[in-house]
Amino acid sequence: MEVTVYGGASEIGGNKILLKENDARIFLDFGISFKKTSEFFEFPLLQPANIDDLLKTGLIPELRGLYRYHDHDAVYGADGPRGVLENLEERRHDAVLLSHAHMDHYGYIGLLRADIPIYLSKISKKIIELYSRAGRTEFHAKIDHLQFENLEKCSQVEVKDLRITRFDVDHSIVGASAYFIQGKKNLVYTGDFRMHGNQKHLTDEFLRQVEKEDVDYLLCEGTRVGQDKNEEAPSIEENTTSSEADVKNECIEIIESEEHLIIYDASQADLERVKILHEVAKKTGRELVIDSKKAYMILHLNEDERLMDGLPQKNDFKILLGRSKLSSNQKLYKELTKTCPGFYLETRDAGRKNHERELLDDTSISPDNFIWGPELRENLLKDSNEYILYTSNGPLLLLHCGTCRTQFSGTYIYGKAEPFNEEMEFTFNRLLKWLDLCNLKLAHAHTTGHCYPADLKDAIATINPKHVISIHTEHPLEFKNLIPTGCGLIAPGLFTPLTLN
Numbered sequence: 385m386e387v388t389v390y391g392g393a394s395e396i397g398g399n400k401i402l403l404k405e406n407d408a409r410i411f412l413d414f415g416i417s418f419k420k421t422s423e424f425f426e427f428p429l430l431q432p433a434n435i436d437d438l439l440k441t442g443l444i445p446e447l448r449g450l451y452r453y454h455d456h457d458a459v460y461g462a463d464g465p466r467g468v469l470e471n472l473e474e475r476r477h478d479a480v481l482l483s484h485a486h487m488d489h490y491g492y493i494g495l496l497r498a499d500i501p502i503y504l505s506k507i508s509k510k511i512i513e514l515y516s517r518a519g520r521t522e523f524h525a526k527i528d529h530l531q532f533e534n535l536e537k538c539s540q541v542e543v544k545d546l547r548i549t550r551f552d553v554d555h556s557i558v559g560a561s562a563y564f565i566q567g568k569k570n571l572v573y574t575g576d577f578r579m580h581g582n583q584k585h586l587t588d589e590f591l592r593q594v595e596k597e598d599v600d601y602l603l604c605e606g607t608r609v610g611q612d613k614n615e616e617a618p619s620i621e622e623n624t625t626s627s628e629a630d631v632k633n634e635c636i637e638i639i640e641s642e643e644h645l646i647i648y649d650a651s652q653a654d655l656e657r658v659k660i661l662h663e664v665a666k667k668t669g670r671e672l673v674i675d676s677k678k679a680y681m682i683l684h685l686n687e688d689e690r691l692m693d694g695l696p697q698k699n700d701f702k703i704l705l706g707r708s709k710l711s712s713n714q715k716l717y718k719e720l721t722k723t724c725p726g727f728y729l730e731t732r733d734a735g736r737k738n739h740e741r742e743l744l745d746d747t748s749i750s751p752d753n754f755i756w757g758p759e760l761r762e763n764l765l766k767d768s769n770e771y772i773l774y775t776s777n778g779p780l781l782l783l784h785c786g787t788c789r790t791q792f793s794g795t796y797i798y799g800k801a802e803p804f805n806e807e808m809e810f811t812f813n814r815l816l817k818w819l820d821l822c823n824l825k826l827a828h829a830h831t832t833g834h835c836y837p838a839d840l841k842d843a844i845a846t847i848n849p850k851h852v853i854s855i856h857t858e859h860p861l862e863f864k865n866l867i868p869t870g871c872g873l874i875a876p877g878l879f880t881p882l883t884l885n
């Protein structure tokens with residue numbers, strides 16, 4: 385058996401791990417490394433535009449029989465493309481095991497061939513499809529050609545000589561999976577997981593199952609390993625709570641002592657947090673206002689096969705549409721702006737696409753539930769003790785709500801990971817500028833989607849592997865304090881095959 389890490393070694397995220405045994409080749413995740421991407425590219429002017437841009441910068445590995453269009457060549461004439469040559473390549477990879485629907489684990493799957501099955505949980509598939517329909521526009525975002533295979537919890541699939549079992553685990557997105565792979569050696573891939581969230585029982589069950597097995601290698605995530613020793617970064621422990629239940633209680637406490645505006649800022653994909661804020665809103669007598677993309681996810685996860693319980697129902701919350709400009713070549717615009725061309729005018733309907741179009745066309749949602757345009761947004765701020773504005777992009781929300789004459793007052797509850805690298809510090813400092821500008825107090829109510837080091841130590845002891853391969857961490861060697869005596873530690877290099885004896 386051989387493992388090659390093409391992403392996720394000495395970095396958090398970007399997992400692309402190739403597992404080979406005889407002629408079987410499977411990838412564990414196929415995600416985007418945001419850190420590596422930012423080393424070569426910068427939004428919006430320096431962006432990759434095709435697969436070759438990613439191959440030449442080493443953001444994805446140059447492997448045959450893996451990618452869609454890898455074997456296509458364009459032929460150009462003096463006046464443009466003349467044709468496309470296809471040298472049909474044979475498939476050389478058998479499957480992808482996808483751990484969860486975070487971009488750093490699945491973001492590049494759209495580049496893959498149509499004949500490579502992608503195994504995942506039902507809910508991960510749904511979330512990935514919804515994100516795609518909500519208007520991802522990158523060249524690698526197309527996923528319609530892919531062959532998704534739902535693998536039920538604890539069920540198995542055989543890929544050549546490898547037997548694969550999928551388990552549910554708790555993480556900051558629903559539908560997260562860990563995998564047990566049996567071949568000449570037995571290997572466990574944790575994906576991203578934690579032991580202190582609302583779905584803790586799932587991680588417990590996974591551990592109970594793999595505990596019975598003889599595990600030779602544990603590919604283990606270590607997002608939080610060694611982080612607290614980094615004195616340059618603010619302490620993670622300081623401003624974060626220890627469980628999702630604590631997040632709820634802290635939110636209630638903060639909101640009950642605030643008479644004005646409340647904004648809660650959490651990651652777009654964290655739907656468990658939506659459930660919590662739904663309860664917090666009921667408890668504090670406020671109404672949730674949710675951005676259109678998240679509203680779209682919630683409505684579909686509620687309605688299609690009831691994939692998730694406890695989410696707010698249609699008409700339990702207001703939907704904040706994005707700021708959409710009335711196009712300057714439209715008749716109405718021309719009529720209204722005869723004397724002032726270039727003036728900014730918004731629209732409720734025209735130009736709305738993808739998920740916003742679908743929401744507006746849904747006749748079962750009351751039209752009063754949509755908030756759009758400067759007046760309705762201004763009203764949110766006037767009646768500020770009636771709402772909790774739930775956002776994933778605080779600065780954008782603050783940019784859109786209110787005018788230069790608006791006086792804000794209230795509390796901004798930060799429900800995301802504290803910054804632990806330079807880029808995140810930069811983003812966080814930008815948020816602080818906005819809070820300062822808008823006169824908002826900062827509060828924190830968050831718990832991490834990843835295991836605390838002490839929990840990780842317990843999980844590793846339970847699985848009891850012969851070796852740990854430390855991935856999805858900036859401190860791969862710090863695992864030495866977490867593994868039992870006699871267990872080997874391997875800190876993999878990028879693009880370097882490891883033979884598993």
Ligand SMILES: [Zn+2]
Nearest residue numbers: 484486555576
């Ligand atoms: Zn994740």
